[in-house]
Amino acid sequence: MTSAIVIRDLHKSFGSLEVLKGVSLDAAEGEVISIIGASGSGKSTLLRCIPLLEVPDSGEIIIGGEALRMRRRHGRPEPADSSQVNRVRGSLGFVFQSFNLWPHMTVLQNLIEAPVHVQKRSRAECVAEAEALLKKVGMAEKRDAYPVHLSGGQQQRAAIARALAMRPRALLFDEPTSSLDPELVGEVLQVIAGLAAEGRTMLIVTHEMSFAAEVSSRAIFLHAGRIEEEGPPKQVFGDPLTERCRSFVARHLNR
Numbered sequence: 001m002t003s004a005i006v007i008r009d010l011h012k013s014f015g016s017l018e019v020l021k022g023v024s025l026d027a028a029e030g031e032v033i034s035i036i037g038a039s040g041s042g043k044s045t046l047l048r049c050i051p052l053l054e055v056p057d058s059g060e061i062i063i064g065g066e067a068l069r070m071r072r073r074h075g076r077p078e079p080a081d082s083s084q085v086n087r088v089r090g091s092l093g094f095v096f097q098s099f100n101l102w103p104h105m106t107v108l109q110n111l112i113e114a115p116v117h118v119q120k121r122s123r124a125e126c127v128a129e130a131e132a133l134l135k136k137v138g139m140a141e142k143r144d145a146y147p148v149h150l151s152g153g154q155q156q157r158a159a160i161a162r163a164l165a166m167r168p169r170a171l172l173f174d175e176p177t178s179s180l181d182p183e184l185v186g187e188v189l190q191v192i193a194g195l196a197a198e199g200r201t202m203l204i205v206t207h208e209m210s211f212a213a214e215v216s217s218r219a220i221f222l223h224a225g226r227i228e229e230e231g232p233p234k235q236v237f238g239d240p241l242t243e244r245c246r247s248f249v250a251r252h253l254n255r
């Protein structure tokens with residue numbers, strides 16, 4: 001079976017700071033991989049490299065069997081084929097820590113904007129699909145609300161529905177609950193757990209250890225730009241092999 005996402009020996013520096021030091025990862029279709037690690041370990045950079053929001057200095061990224069083409073220009077890495085990048089970005093749903101809905105659009109407009117204007121699908125079909133997705137994330141009654149009138153948890157659930165509206169091959173979450181008030185975290189995690197149960201391919205950067213242990217098929221502990229430990233959640237969260245992972249997980253489980 002073709003892997004959903006393959007990353008091979010990714011290196012990325014910002015100036016003299018080497019943030020990714022040879023990271024490799026292979027996500028099969030339907031796999032849920034949680035990525036944990038201290039602040040600054042390179043989790044966001046790793047996730048952002050996948051749709052080339054950051055362009056790695058070297059290494060390979062293969063999405064659904066298609067290798068992303070990159071080149072160097074004046075010493076800097078850049079995408080070699082912008083139409084390929086746009087297509088691949090459209091096939092990956094990205095949900096960030098901060099709520100990034102378009103503020104001047106209603107929830108429904110947020111969901112249909114890219115499917116109608118980028119994917120050129122019929123508006124009626126997109127509206128019907130958007131309504132079903134809003135129902136799935138418990139936001140049906142907020143379809144005509146503007147983001148400013150939503151709680152953080154509602155905004156993040158709408159952002160997840162917006163990502164799904166693109167019919168993505170895989171979903172990438174970067175600390176989707178880190179900006180939320182504690183009482184709103186659960187409703188967002190519940191939606192993400194539902195997607196995991198549906199068999200969606202997902203990479204999830206999170207500090208929610210017990211959630212990650214529950215939903216993921218595999219966990220990765222990143223330390224200083226390298227994968228320090230990787231394995232089934234039972235191992236990584238329950239009985240880590242490395243001392244560093246053990247102390248990291250212990251610190252975060254007890255918060």
Ligand code: ADP
Binds near residue numbers: 039046
């Ligand atoms: P994490 O998500 O694990 O906290 P990041 O990938 O955001 O880590 O960052 C890893 C390191 O790279 C940090 O030291 C951060 O300051 C640095 N960094 C991230 N993005 C940039 C950037 N665009 N320019 C310069 N430094 C960056």
Ligand code: MG
Binds near residue numbers: 043044045174
């Ligand atoms: Mg980060």
